[in-house]
Amino acid sequence: MADKTLAHSGSSFKGRFITFEGGEGVGKSTQALRLRERLEHHGIEVVLTREPGGAPGAEAIRGLLVTGGTDKWTPMTETLLHYAARRDHLDRTVLPALRAGKWVICDRYADSTLAYQGYAQGLGVDRILDLHKIVTDNFWPDFTLLLNGGASLGLERARMRQKTETGQQREDRYERMGKGFHEKLREAFLDIAAKNPQRITVIAAEGRVDDVEERIWQCVKDRFGLE
Numbered sequence: 378m379a380d381k382t383l384a385h386s387g388s389s390f391k392g393r394f395i396t397f398e399g400g401e402g403v404g405k406s407t408q409a410l411r412l413r414e415r416l417e418h419h420g421i422e423v424v425l426t427r428e429p430g431g432a433p434g435a436e437a438i439r440g441l442l443v444t445g446g447t448d449k450w451t452p453m454t455e456t457l458l459h460y461a462a463r464r465d466h467l468d469r470t471v472l473p474a475l476r477a478g479k480w481v482i483c484d485r486y487a488d489s490t491l492a493y494q495g496y497a498q499g500l501g502v503d504r505i506l507d508l509h510k511i512v513t514d515n516f517w518p519d520f521t522l523l524l525n526g527g528a529s530l531g532l533e534r535a536r537m538r539q540k541t542e543t544g545q546q547r548e549d550r551y552e553r554m555g556k557g558f559h560e561k562l563r564e565a566f567l568d569i570a571a572k573n574p575q576r577i578t579v580i581a582a583e584g585r586v587d588d589v590e591e592r593i594w595q596c597v598k599d600r601f602g603l604e
């Protein structure tokens with residue numbers, strides 16, 4: 378029998394589902410943390426999570442995706458792994474939190490699959506949208522913040538971050554996919570945003586972290602009517 382648990386949009390829950398999207402090293406994780414603090418100041422309970430990952434099984438799948446050779450998977454296999462991780466994450470982390478009235482902030486979601494696998498790896502948007510319907514019952518965020526910054530600036534920041542990581546296998550498989558790949562991604566995300574203007578707001582990621590935080594907060598406040 379079909380599992381109907383996902384047959385709702387985020388907005389039918391008391392909690393809200395907010396995602397951050399963008400290329401490598403544009404500051405998503407920092408801004409996701411800061412948004413959590415802001416919301417918590419408003420007395421909102423927040424679960425901060427990420428994709429791929431965010432639940433034990435999904436984190437195990439993440440390991441397969443973010444380490445090793447860049448041509449380790451074909452685009453379809455890679456997409457299926459992301460969707461296996463996504464379903465696990467929804468079942469174990471995102472949906473239980475939303476049902477409990479908590480807000481969920483997620484560092485990446487399905488727009489990343491559209492941009493990385495659909496556009497940049499050439500699988501095509503339609504196949505991913507079909508898969509999204511099958512795997513998630515077409516479950517999309519209430520609101521998505523797309524951090525838009527220069528591709529080379531982002532890659533540099535991401536590499537700096539890698540250098541400070543110690544003791545585990547480097548999670549840099551996507552960062553090694555080349556500058557052309559990352560430039561395509563930026564265009565891809567902007568195209569996805571243009572096609573989903575109700576859900577996605579583009580935020581300029583350049584400038585001081587505090588300024589970016591303020592831009593994001595204004596958008597979130599307006600969107601959800603917070604004071």
Ligand code: TMP
Binds near residue numbers: 428429489490493551
């Ligand atoms: P992170 O470094 O932002 O945590 O993400 C890990 C990598 O996974 C990042 O380079 C983007 C990539 N990715 C995809 O290719 N497709 C997806 O669906 C998701 C969620 C991430």
